[in-house]
Amino acid sequence: MPAPVAADRPLRRLVVPAFLPAAVFGIGQGAAAPLVALSARELGGSVAAAGAVVALLGLGQVLGDLPAGRIVARVGERSAVLLGSAVGLVGVALSFVATSVPVLGLGVGLFGTASAVWGLARQSYVVDAVPEAMRARALSAMAGLSRLGFLLGPFLGAAVVHLVGTRGGFLVQLVAVVAAGALMAALPRLEHPPDAAGGRGRGRTGASLRAVVTAHSRVLRTLGAGALLMGAARASRTAVLPLWADHIGLDAVTTSMLFGIGAAVDVALSYPAGRWMDRRGRRGVAVVSLLVFAAAHVALPLTAGAVTLGVVAVLMGVGNGLSNGVIMTLGADAAPVDARAEFLGAWRLCHDLGMLAGPAAIAMVSAAAALGAAALAMGAVAGVGAAAMARWVPRRPPRPRAI
Incomplete structure (x- = not known):
């Protein structure tokens, strides 16, 4: 079993279990984002249909927000990450092999829902893992690394697209979901004194x-x-x-x-x-x-x-x-x-x-x-x-x- 994490451990101790997965997940999102509309067009969709497929990512995230909160509360952050990774893998796989616009849209929507679970589990874990006095910088650092990954993702995606075609971005995203899920699945166990800063919120009222x-x-x-x-x-x-x-x-x-x-x-x-x-x-x-x-x-x-x-x-x-x-x-x-x-x-x-x-x-x-x-x-x-x-x-x- 992983060693417990102390509540006052510096932010650098969260780099591998929380911050790095955010960057890796962002790389996958950035690699696929520019190619969703292009893939829809390649499958014969109109410009309007391509725009609708892109919008399904946001819609999937919106639809996943409330269930994500309940899932994390019931099963914990680590199990929620595993579930979100599984749903995300299905979504990306569908996008990669899609032979029609509806299948592509389903895959994109599923990934949006998985992103909601992922994001909430990540946030909940970091809030518990850091003292309240460091909460904002921890969450901002995680958000910034996710943005950095999203910024770098298109460049990596472009190289793979050059080798395998338009769907190459989804291949990068597939690898990123697996890698980020594996990193977060090894989240260290959190143990806090009852009144420790950053250790609140572990109880459940039902x-x-x-x-x-x-x-x-x-x-x-x-x-x-x-x-x-x-x-x-x-x-x-x-x-x-x-x-x-x-x-x-x-x-x-x-x-x-x-x-x-x-x-x-x-x-x-x-x-x-x-x-x-x-x-x-x-x-x-x-x-x-x-x-x-x-x-x-x-x-x-x-x-x-x-x-x-x-x-x-x-x-x-x-x-x-x-x-x-x-x-x-x-x-x-x-x-x-x-x-x-x-x-x-x-x-x-x-x-x-x-x-x-x-x-x-x-x-x-x-x-x-x-x-x-x-x-x-x-x-x-x-x-x-x-x-x-x-x-x-x-x-x-x-x-x-x-x-």
């Missing part, structure tokens, strides 16, 4: 998911609304930035470079943002990140070339980098002591609904008005989100309570 959501409905309606708006602002950038680049006549290579620069800024700011949250509180980071998103979206229609759009891409990278770990940290702070996993499932659902709604809002406003109007609308959404975070994020993390 409360139903409905009871947990009802008991914490005020937090989910208020702070959860801020999480939803942040999710919408974060996700919209992946749609509005490349669409505007195409609108002003930039080619795919330039657009990819600008996106890469923004992503590099994103990764670089993740850990510093976590330290800021641990030292100064969560509110400042949450509000500033959304204000930066608002400024970037409002400035987007004013750009007319690669340089000015590059400035906006960097701004979006700053906003996203600062927001890395914010949602996970706020959720961990607000979670009840004896029903953490169930609460976190509902909490993640708030954010993931925003992630699903953001690109959809861009599409709808663009169709009804113009792309510039869609960008301004998302700027307003981010501004409202900043106000919500300023109003509802506590100055200091609250002490967790029972339901």
Whole structure:
């Protein structure tokens, strides 16, 4: 049996069991993400059908959030990871061998559901494994490494695609799911004194998911609304930035470079943002990140070339980098002591609904008005989100309570 992990063990002791799997899992996601739509087109799907298949990833994650909380609560993080890995393997395998668009969509949706289980199990474990004073930087570091993996994934995927064709990205993803699952399946056993920081939330009340959501409905309606708006602002950038680049006549290579620069800024700011949250509180980071998103979206229609759009891409990278770990940290702070996993499932659902709604809002406003109007609308959404975070994020993390 693995040796117990002490509650005050430094973050570096979590590199192999928690942080490295996040990066490996991110590599798999990044390798496959650019190829989902292309695979759908190769199978004879229309542009609309390809877009729907891409959306199924987010939909699968949304549908998996609430069950993920219950699964982690019932079977524990290690078993939940094994289950999520098994479902993810089935999903990726279906995507790899799909001979029709519906089969591809099923595979993509299953992987989204597996991602929800994976993400919640990872978050729950890290929250228990670190002292409360290091919670934000631990979660931000994990989020940043996941983003780093996602940034590197397309390059590795491109090399495999060159050898085996478009489905090569799914092959990389398959290997990544196996490797990340194997690493997390060896999670060290956690043992804490009853009052140890970071050791809370291991008990189970047996409360139903409905009871947990009802008991914490005020937090989910208020702070959860801020999480939803942040999710919408974060996700919209992946749609509005490349669409505007195409609108002003930039080619795919330039657009990819600008996106890469923004992503590099994103990764670089993740850990510093976590330290800021641990030292100064969560509110400042949450509000500033959304204000930066608002400024970037409002400035987007004013750009007319690669340089000015590059400035906006960097701004979006700053906003996203600062927001890395914010949602996970706020959720961990607000979670009840004896029903953490169930609460976190509902909490993640708030954010993931925003992630699903953001690109959809861009599409709808663009169709009804113009792309510039869609960008301004998302700027307003981010501004409202900043106000919500300023109003509802506590100055200091609250002490967790029972339901």
